[in-house]
Amino acid sequence: xxxxxxxxxxxxxxxxxxxxxxxxxxxxxxxxxxxxxxxxxxxxxxxxxxxxxxxxxxxxxxxxxxxxxxxxxxxxxxxxxxxxxxxxxxxxxxxxxxxxxxxxxxxxxxxxxxxxxxxxxxxxxxxxxxxxxxxxxxxxxxxxxxxxxxxxxxxxxxxxxxxxxxxxxxxxxxxxxxxxxxxxxxxxxxxxxxxxxxxxxxxxxxxxxxxxxxxxxxxxxxxxxxxxxxxxxxxxxxxxxxxxxxxxxxxxxxxxxxxxxxxxxxxxxxxxxxxxxxxxxxxxxxxxxxxxxxxxxxxxxxxxxxxxxxxxxxxxxxxxxxxxxxxxxxxxxxxxxxxxxxxx
Amino acid sequence: xxxxxxxxxxxxxxxxxxxxxxxxxxxxxxxxxxxxxxxxxxxxxxxxxxxxxxxxxxxxxxxxxxxxxxxxxxxxxxxxxxxxxxxxxxxxxxxxxxxxxxxxxxxxxxxxxxxxxxxxxxxxxxxxxxxxxxxxxxxxxxxxxxxxxxxxxxxxxxxxxxxxxxxxxxxxxxxxxxxxxxxxxxxxxxxxxxxxxxxxxxxxxxxxxxxxxxxxxxxxxxxxxxxxxxxxxxxxxxxxxxxxxxxxxxxxxxxxxxxxxxxxxxxxxxxxxxxxxxxxxxxxxxxxxxxxxxxxxxxxxxxxxxxxxxxxxxxxxxxxxxxxxxxxxxxxxxxxxxxxxxxx
Numbered sequence: 018x019x020x021x022x023x024x025x026x027x028x029x030x031x032x033x034x035x036x037x038x039x040x041x042x043x044x045x046x047x048x049x050x051x052x053x054x055x056x057x058x059x060x061x062x063x064x065x066x067x068x069x070x071x072x073x074x075x076x077x078x079x080x081x082x083x084x085x086x087x088x089x090x091x092x093x094x095x096x097x098x099x100x101x102x103x104x105x106x107x108x109x110x111x112x113x114x115x116x117x118x119x120x121x122x123x124x125x126x127x128x129x130x131x132x133x134x135x136x137x138x139x140x141x142x143x144x145x146x147x148x149x150x151x152x153x154x155x156x157x158x159x160x161x162x163x164x165x166x167x168x169x170x171x172x173x174x175x176x177x178x179x180x181x182x183x184x185x186x187x188x189x190x191x192x193x194x195x196x197x198x199x200x201x202x203x204x205x206x207x208x209x210x211x212x213x214x215x216x217x218x219x220x221x222x223x224x225x226x227x228x229x230x231x232x233x234x235x236x237x238x239x240x241x242x243x244x245x246x247x248x249x250x251x252x253x254x255x256x257x258x259x260x261x262x263x264x265x266x267x268x269x270x271x272x273x274x275x276x277x278x279x280x281x282x283x284x285x286x287x288x289x290x291x292x293x294x295x296x297x298x299x300x301x302x303x304x305x306x307x308x309x310x311x312x313x314x315x316x317x318x319x320x321x322x323x324x325x326x327x328x329x330x331x332x333x334x335x336x337x338x339x340x341x342x343x344x345x346x347x348x349x350x351x352x353x354x355x356x357x358x359x360x361x
Numbered sequence: 362x363x364x365x366x367x368x369x370x371x372x373x374x375x376x377x378x379x380x381x382x383x384x385x386x387x388x389x390x391x392x393x394x395x396x397x398x399x400x401x402x403x404x405x406x407x408x409x410x411x412x413x414x415x416x417x418x419x420x421x422x423x424x425x426x427x428x429x430x431x432x433x434x435x436x437x438x439x440x441x442x443x444x445x446x447x448x449x450x451x452x453x454x455x456x457x458x459x460x461x462x463x464x465x466x467x468x469x470x471x472x473x474x475x476x477x478x479x480x481x482x483x484x485x486x487x488x489x490x491x492x493x494x495x496x497x498x499x500x501x502x503x504x505x506x507x508x509x510x511x512x513x514x515x516x517x518x519x520x521x522x523x524x525x526x527x528x529x530x531x532x533x534x535x536x537x538x539x540x541x542x543x544x545x546x547x548x549x550x551x552x553x554x555x556x557x558x559x560x561x562x563x564x565x566x567x568x569x570x571x572x573x574x575x576x577x578x579x580x581x582x583x584x585x586x587x588x589x590x591x592x593x594x595x596x597x598x599x600x601x602x603x604x605x606x607x608x609x610x611x612x613x614x615x616x617x618x619x620x621x622x623x624x625x626x627x628x629x630x631x632x633x634x635x636x637x638x639x640x641x642x643x644x645x646x647x648x649x650x651x652x653x654x655x656x657x658x659x660x661x662x663x664x665x666x667x668x669x670x671x672x673x674x675x676x677x678x679x680x681x682x683x684x685x686x687x688x689x690x691x692x693x694x695x696x697x698x699x700x701x702x703x704x705x
Contacts, residue, residue, distance in 0.1 A: 040695050077461060078514055079496060080463060081498075083499045117422070119423045119425040121425050128605060151422055151423055155425045157427050157507060160504070163501060166424070166510070168463040168516035351384050359501065
């Protein structure tokens with residue numbers, strides 16, 4: 018991260034006028050956002066970015082990011098906003114072409130914080146091989162926001178001819194998760210509540226476009242891909258079971274959860290299967306292709322902990338059943354809300 | 362607008378759990394957003410929408426909308442969010458393909474209000490011939506937002522081979538505005554401040570994609586298109602003058618401003634040239650094509666008040682000069698901030 022390029026002796030904090038379309042707004046955009054994300058050629062600035070998209074279908078996605086605190090072990094609001102949108106595109110089997118970023122800034126926000134978040138977005142985008150090509154900034158009155166909210170949208174190119182969707186999941190598919198669960202939620206929770214766990218839990222926030230697209234490039238019969246964000250593994254499995262009216266059976270001991278995450282969840286009375294991840298996804302594909310899929314996933318560091326955790330069965334009750342470590346079987350049901358609000 | 366489809370006896374207001382990825386969030390999405398915007402086929406729900414985009418370059422844009430009050434004479438936050446994004450695409454000469462909508466909702470927001478805004482978005486999108494194909498919802502704690510903030514993004518297909526950008530504007534171009542200025546800002550201001558003007562001023566919020574694309578379809582040599590939003594005509598002209606280092610001369614008496622808007626601006630000490638419009642745009646093209654452009658514009662009701670208001674001259678000082686009704690000439694300079702915050 019470079020030093021904040023804004024002349025903070027003049028404006029150490031965001032003013033209402035920074036959202037006003039005048040000179041101060043021009044300065045904010047030039048000095049913070051275009052410095053972080055790169056500037057278009059002179060005379061080519063426009064509210065729309067132009068994309069050279071080739072042909073074929075596109076994927077299009079959007080997400081608002083409101084996580085608090087803005088900075089947490091293993092990431093921050095900026096990197097999270099980029100990873101979340103890149104991952105949504107990858108879950109559609111789309112190669113990210115471009116991102117947009119819209120900022121809702123609260124009057125009085127520190128320019129240093131804004132620069133840190135923008136820099137982190139730029140770094141995360143560079144790591145994921147995608148550019149932030151267009152944006153918008155609004156400033157709201159003090160007390161009508163919470164520092165920074167970011168909405169990122171993304172456009173990606175579909176480079177395969179598979180249909181990847183919940184409705185494609187079949188009896189006999191296995192369920193693979195790409196790595197250990199629950200770290201993002203617990204890292205944010207620990208930071209927010211000032212908790213000290215025995216070991217350091219860092220967020221799993223990361224782009225998973227690499228392994229997701231590699232699965233498709235390898236010609237595997239991927240039926241569905243889902244990032245395990247709000248509601249965690251439990252929400253994803255219930256969505257698929259409900260969409261297909263098939264039963265999904267999960268083996269609790271097969272699901273990777275780190276001991277420190279498990280202990281922190283137990284301490285707080287949380288279920289790690291419901292805690293949001295931001296760099297983990299589930300893959301549904303025929304059992305016969307599971308070994309090849311694991312091989313592809315484990316070649317990427319972000320998914321080297323991939324495991325088969327369950328299977329889709331022919332029972333048509335649309336339920337998710339967990340076989341626990343004690344041998345008991347129970348329904349894995351959808352929570353009404355969320356255990357941990359504002360962690361993504 | 363239909364009645365709010367949410368079972369408001371259960372949840373008359375937004376709860377934190379409506380943002381949590383669980384059952385309540387599913388209900389919110391089903392009953393409010395998918396009812397307003399249309400649902401994807403069963404089993405095809407995904408965080409990304411798939412677009413059949415054909416080939417050639419794309420335009421991609423995003424805007425956050427924070428206007429207060431949310432409902433004002435002639436429009437509301439929802440229609441404004443759709444018009445703003447459709448217009449940004451049109452200003453790139455792009456035919457809108459699809460919109461996304463991300464909502465940041467404050468805990469305690471009335472479901473009736475949310476439904477009204479979502480319905481208005483759906484109506485505005487239908488009028489503009491575009492669909493809202495993907496979205497996201499986050500709920501923030503009471504006191505950390507302001508009811509509803511909406512970020513809309515849009516993807517459009519460029520169907521012409523012109524370069525339309527500030528840097529394309531040339532000595533000898535005329536400046537056309539598509540209609541009377543200042544109504545959006547004054548309508549919002551009057552509602553917010555509880556002012557009663559002698560006549561009713563309604564917002565100009567509207568899609569201008571129709572006339573903008575018709576200019577291109579007519580084969581006119583459009584050099585630049587700009588919607589006159591934050592900072593109004595003054596900000597747009599200064600941007601073009603600065604990008605080209607050419608002088609722009611404007612004839613004050615040629616610029617259409619309604620008498621009631623003019624009087625309201627005078628009463629409040631505001632300059633109508635700096636007040637945001639949300640359904641007005643400026644066109645830069647060679648003087649020889651001005652009459653044909655006016656003919657095309659006046660065939661659309663949203664731009665039937667189009668007028669030539671000035672010209673680009675060979676002087677290379679990058680300034681905007683206004684010839685006033687009294688014959689005096691003065692610089693039309695960029696304001697530092699904005700006269701009226703949070704009107705778009």
